[in-house]
Amino acid sequence: MEKAGDQLAGSGEETLFLVWHDARDREIAGEGPDIFCLAENLYLVRSAETLSSLYHAVKRRTQPGKLLVARLAGPPKFKGMAEGALKWVRAV
Template sequence: MDGDTLYLVYLDAGAALDDLDERNLAQLAPGLYLVASTRTRSELYHAVKWLRHPSRLLVAPLADGPKFKGMMPGALGWLRWRQGEARRGSRPALR
């Protein structure tokens, strides 16, 4: 995870990123994802654009993990794991 940048990615709610070639991503809500990537913002933007051809797309780097409530089960655990706050155990399962 060293060298990864955390991005907030928003695209059409019906477009999933399950097959995006990224090691680390967590769905927060339909169409809303946190993605940890070594790609630049432009590279990630174009990868999503070419993969899904969404009518709406936003890719924004985050300086720190966001605060959130009411998102998909497992998303907060994934973020804590990614930030190294959950030091023991394996990567949490996401739904």
């Protein structure tokens, strides 16, 4: 049974998520067009997965002590992130 917060992301439409974890030397996944590393352990992820599915996938891969996975309603505002971040967000 999906939680109410998972319904939109599980509809097959891609959603933008913000992901942060505290695990050292652990990437959430390989490089690809659907993941952008903004800063150490801070990522934007474009995915059709549910919030819960993405959360558990990152949790299994990184084994963090602290983890945040949040669905974004739109592109975030930011400053001082990795080169190419704004270009990546605009392409989403």
